[in-house]
């Protein structure tokens with residue numbers, strides 16, 4: 001079994017690392033202090049995204065993307081995940097279900113998004129529908145050949161920089177007909193209700209939307225009526241692996257900072273790393289990262305070697321669960337090693353500590369991942385997770 005990264009993988013990893021160090025890290029403090037970036041800074045980063053061929057890095061060549069392998073995509077996510085304040089979100093991806101659109105939808109939405117001319121956010125969650133999307137109240141009804149969509153959506157990430165919203169609605173209010181619609185933010189009847197603040201400093205906003213009888217042409221339906229979950233499954237698989245890789249990158253950066261500090265910080269006449277209490281924390285952090293990386297890279301390899309879609313979805317839950325919880329434990333230790341400095345907002349470790357808390361919540365909470373894994377064990381047997389074929 002050859003587990004090494006090949007030269008192409010290594011080149012992409014090195015290129016993305018350079019991008020993060022040159023174009024994300026230097027803007028972190030600006031983002032923290034102004035709770036966002038100036039137009040000028042955003043413009044500089046966005047231009048670099050294209051120079052480094054990182055735009056829409058989750059898309060295949062045949063869909064107009066750069067065609068990175070799944071393992072290469074994880075390597076990219078890992079490097080970007082080292083940046084704080086969610087600056088990785090400036091590196092735009094294109095919402096996966098759009099590749100299942102009609103030729104016209106691909107022309108009007110997917111290709112311009114890949115090129116960075118448009119941007120799409122994804123709205124599933126509602127006041128009463130979180131972990132259980134069957135509780136969604138947003139409904140769409142066909143009236144005189146047009147869809148009429150009404151409802152409310154919460155936590156719509158990056159909506160402030162998007163012109164398109166992929167809305168998960170129930171046709172005729174029927175939970176058996178979950179369906180995706182492409183809504184334009186300037187469609188009459190679409191309003192931003194509120195822009196709440198969150199624990200992390202994130203480069204963009206998570207807005208709340210109201211949809212009041214928004215009239216949509218038939219061409220705004222993505223896929224077929226009732227296909228909402230099927231299309232969303234691809235998105236969840238993709239974003240859960242993405243989160244796992246981000247968390248691994250975040251844990252690595254925090255550990256590197258803590259390791260350097262432990263070597264240089266002298267108390268009681270010696271570097272603090274010479275105290276076993278500190279050394280053992282660093283040891284645990286390194287081992288946890290090693291385990292997370294092993295899961296992640298193995299999955300990347302499997303995804304690129306024909307892992308069945310349903311199994312990929314099942315694996316994504318395990319990898320997201322482990323990596324997000326691992327990052328919480330590791331970065332907490334990094335804060336501890338840094339002492340008071342680890343509690344200062346100007347320190348990347350403090351920001352990482354806040355940033356990664358949401359990774360145990362969004363794209364399915366840790367409890368929901370455990371429920372998926374438990375269900376898969378019941379259905380397919382333990383070997384899905386404990387075996388190696």
Ligand SMILES: Cc1cc2nc3c(=O)[nH]c(=O)nc-3n(C[C@H](O)[C@H](O)[C@H](O)COP(=O)(O)OP(=O)(O)OC[C@H]3O[C@@H](n4cnc5c(N)ncnc54)[C@H](O)[C@@H]3O)c2cc1C
Nearest residue numbers: 122123124125130131155156157206361362363364365367
């Ligand atoms: C910063 C941020 C950005 C987000 N971005 C988006 C976005 O862009 N688009 C979008 O649609 N959504 C987004 N979300 C929403 C996110 O996906 C939901 O918050 C998440 O799915 C959990 O739903 P909830 O908050 O309603 O919690 P609930 O579902 O109400 O859960 C509350 C608690 O109950 C637990 N729980 C629920 N059901 C079970 C069960 N069956 N078994 C055991 N425990 C259970 C949960 O794990 C949790 O601990 C975002 C959230 C945040 C915080």
